Amino acid sequence: MTETESIAYDVVVLGAGPVGENVADRTRAAGLSTAVVESELVGGECSYWACMPSKALLRPVIARADARRVPGVSHLAQGHLDTAAVLAHRDYEVSHWKDDGQVGWLDGIGADLYRGTGACPDPAR
Structure with missing residues (x-):
């Protein structure tokens, strides 16, 4: 994906620590498209x-x-x-x-991982 492209997700999870992984797992299990944004190591x-x-x-x-x-x-x-x-x-x-195992797990549940940082531009969303 380039900077000019955009992809819509049902859920975007900021941070791939234990809570972020759990949210990604549950949202994917519910059939929602999910992106996870992590600037460091998944886990x-x-x-x-x-x-x-x-x-x-x-x-x-x-x-x-x-x-x-x-x-x-x-x-x-x-x-x-x-x-x-x-x-x-x-x-x-x-x-x-190395977070290869956790990255593979995210891929296995169908969540997309983006390396970097994220923010919510509109707190109401």
Whole structure:
């Protein structure tokens, strides 16, 4: 689509985080044509910068602390964490910040993805 072309949609979703994905899924299931506008990664902040990466970083620390309290295995949880391995695991958990899977899911439900930003020119609409 060029800047001079326009396509009409029943629903335009601004942002492809969890809520935006849910709205797109429900509107497509209802048979409405749906466009999703996202300037960053489909899946949103939780998947790539907040919830998932922080949990991936915390898990090794928690697992080691838990193991230290278990008789018979506490000796296995001594020493330092391998920081490089912990960070590599975090990167793996967030798919190295690639949203191909989520983009494919949007395509699979029949929603059109537009990379960029959007705004509502008329708040009444």
